[in-house]
Amino acid sequence: MRRLFLPLFFGIVGTAILLKLGFWQVDRLAWKEAELARIDAKIVDAPVAVPTAPTEEGDEYLPVVTTGRTETPELHVLASSKQTGAIYRIVTAFETAEGRRLLLDRGWVKPEAKNAERSPVTATIVGNLLWPNERNKYTPENDVSGNTWFARDIADMSAILNTEPILIVQRDKIDVAPEITPMPVTSTGIPNDHLQYAVTWFGLALVWIGMTLYYLRRMRTREKV
Template identity: 50%
Template sequence: MRKSVVIPLIFGIAGVAVLLGLGKWQLDRLAWKEGILADIEARISAAPVALPDDADPEADRYLPVRVTGGMSARTLRVLVSRKQVGAGYRLISALDTGTRRVLLDRGFIKVGEDIPAPAGAVTVTGNLHWPDDRLSSTPENDVPGNMWFARDIAQMAEVLGTEPLMIIARELSPPEQGVTPLPVDTRGIPNDHLNYAITWFSLAAIWAAMTGAFIWRGRRAAKGAGQ
């Protein structure tokens, strides 16, 4: 086999092997991520328990809880947008159980609506969460104007006089009319490993095809020169 064929063939095989390896790695990552998502879904949908005395942001993230208490009249508004609905606010109130006072993410209302917190006791079924809404481009919260751009738990707890602990409502009893709960789920957790795997496998196929075309042209040119 001529040197003009061997070298491109070696580079071609090496390139295809690397790209296939990257694709296989992404498939392994896909299986790993699906396992994590399945575990989170199981934790979210588990039977609710009482509010833990000392909740841990890692061990108790997504923990289902059921709490009864009264809501504060003061409500914080966090600007959000929902697909096919538009702009609106998450309503954050304090929930007072009589012995503890925690943050409650009641759910979503559209811009222009004004729904006060219900009077009287409510039973909240939801999940503990420590949301990470803030990006480098997120504006600072306008506390005096009650325009929040991120659910900064520590800052909200200071404003509403609660523990730095948030429950994301899944269900309220009695139901709160006009407010749509936005319960925690796994839709916001990225899982693009299958797309990445397809990309690497596609590049491997393209690399192989280009290598074959290069070798074929080189051999054809060599034959033409030898005639």
């Protein structure tokens, strides 16, 4: 019996650890689903005026409305769409009626329309504040001189366009710029892999239990022989 104690001990401890990790992921799944529901509700809430000094912690996804005029030049951000493939986001400066200069993500155009001439537009814009997190170690450096950006780097864009470091992502299409299709903020890009992780940990727990029982059975068989 003493020979069986050690493998039985590791079997129980290993199973307990794996199950604990699985249940932790279940808790994280419930938290993430609640967080996504909160973000979805916030995105479509009634728009308000752009705050004087918004912060990422307090105002990410905040719906805003402002009236003003787009300006040139444009910044072109390479992106992709499942339906279209390669596209370019159009980011411009937007001067509000109150005299503020903000960044505006107007939406996307196909590659062949990237360099088309677009006149400034006066309009009321409804959109959401966003602090994009699109850069990782694999993201190329922006080709500023060639006007091809690989991430919406707010600090760099605002410096080039002489705006506040505040980005509004336009929600609705405006008739005066029909060639640009808005690409509004959604929660679909926020990862939620906790169910997959939970299934993995629970699966490993079952394997661990099976291996432990198999090993104990072999040891018992050898003792009988």
